[in-house]
Amino acid sequence: MLDQLTEDFYNSFLDLQEHYQVIIVHGGGPAITRLLDQLNIEGEFYDGLRKTTPETLEVVEMVLGGSVNGRITGHLMKKGVNAVGVKGSEASLLQADYLDKENLGLVGKVKEVNPTILKNLLAESFLPVVAPFGKTEDHQTVNINADVAAGAIATAVGAEKLLYVTDVPGILVEDEILDCTTPEEINGMIEQKVIYGGMIPKVRSATEALSDHLQEVRIVSGEQALMEGDSLNGTSIRAKRKEMVE
Ligand SMILES: Nc1ncnc2c1ncn2[C@@H]1O[C@H](COP(=O)(O)OP(=O)(O)O)[C@@H](O)[C@H]1O
Numbered sequence: 001m002l003d004q005l006t007e008d009f010y011n012s013f014l015d016l017q018e019h020y021q022v023i024i025v026h027g028g029g030p031a032i033t034r035l036l037d038q039l040n041i042e043g044e045f046y047d048g049l050r051k052t053t054p055e056t057l058e059v060v061e062m063v064l065g066g067s068v069n070g071r072i073t074g075h076l077m078k079k080g081v082n083a084v085g086v087k088g089s090e091a092s093l094l095q096a097d098y099l100d101k102e103n104l105g106l107v108g109k110v111k112e113v114n115p116t117i118l119k120n121l122l123a124e125s126f127l128p129v130v131a132p133f134g135k136t137e138d139h140q141t142v143n144i145n146a147d148v149a150a151g152a153i154a155t156a157v158g159a160e161k162l163l164y165v166t167d168v169p170g171i172l173v174e175d176e177i178l179d180c181t182t183p184e185e186i187n188g189m190i191e192q193k194v195i196y197g198g199m200i201p202k203v204r205s206a207t208e209a210l211s212d213h214l215q216e217v218r219i220v221s222g223e224q225a226l227m228e229g230d231s232l233n234g235t236s237i238r239a240k241r242k243e244m245v246e
């Protein structure tokens with residue numbers, strides 16, 4: 001999605017900051033794959049997660065922590081947003097365990113989040129742009145899936161809303177954007193194959209992140225502005241449908 005993010009999308013952050021304190025957590029899988037291909041380093045995925053050797057990790061760090069993070073931060077700075085790049089592996093932000101060292105190598109799962117750095121930056125009106133790395137107890141940097149990192153950070157900072165930015169304007173049912181839905185309906189849509197492929201991990205981590213505090217997760221497009229007037233675009237996912245009637 002990163003290559004398709006529009007001017008309207010980046011402009012939205014000025015509007016968003018009038019209503020919310022905002023943290024961005026980004027991925028960049030296709031950009032990593034491109035550089036690995038150029039370097040003739042073979043990539044392997046298991047259940048959508050990249051097997052990460054020490055050699056692969058070096059490339060992942062260069063791409064996510066370097067060019068992708070710099071690009072997003074740079075675009076936001078140009079719009080007048082005070083963005084700052086943060087690596088999840090630093091300042092004890094994402095403390096990780098190995099997910100499956102034998103099969104996946106240096107891939108992490110989040111053990112604990114220390115959001116102090118993010119809270120301090122937000123308090124000073126910075127917009128943190130987080131690259132999804134973690135640090136293990138033995139001080140190894142690990143590669144963490146961006147959707148997973150975003151969910152964990154949202155929970156740790158006590159976020160009210162979590163937005164998953166993608167290349168469709170929301171959850172689509174027969175080409176119509178769904179305004180709102182629930183985890184229960186989502187399970188049904190997965191069963192009926194209305195939701196398939198890359199949307200499945202997105203809606204699953206979205207529903208996992210829902211809590212008493214984080215009452216809404218949205219699936220939104222990066223091809224348009226995130227807000228229209230005072231409301232957010234895309235599909236709203238909430239625990240119960242009756243709460244959606246506002
Ligand atoms: N019901 C659905 N509504 C919208 N998109 C869907 C649906 N089911 C599957 N998809 C697919 O999910 C894709 C988004 O997931 P993915 O490609 O992994 O996104 P990203 O690269 O932004 O993480 C869409 O482009 C679409 O092909």
Ligand SMILES: CC(=O)N[C@@H](CCC(=O)OP(=O)(O)O)C(=O)O
Pocket residue numbers: 026027028029030032048049050060107108132143144145146147
């Ligand atoms: C462990 C793992 O798979 N990490 C991901 C991190 C980037 C990411 O999540 O990028 P997308 O959001 O574009 O998928 C990877 O190496 O591709």
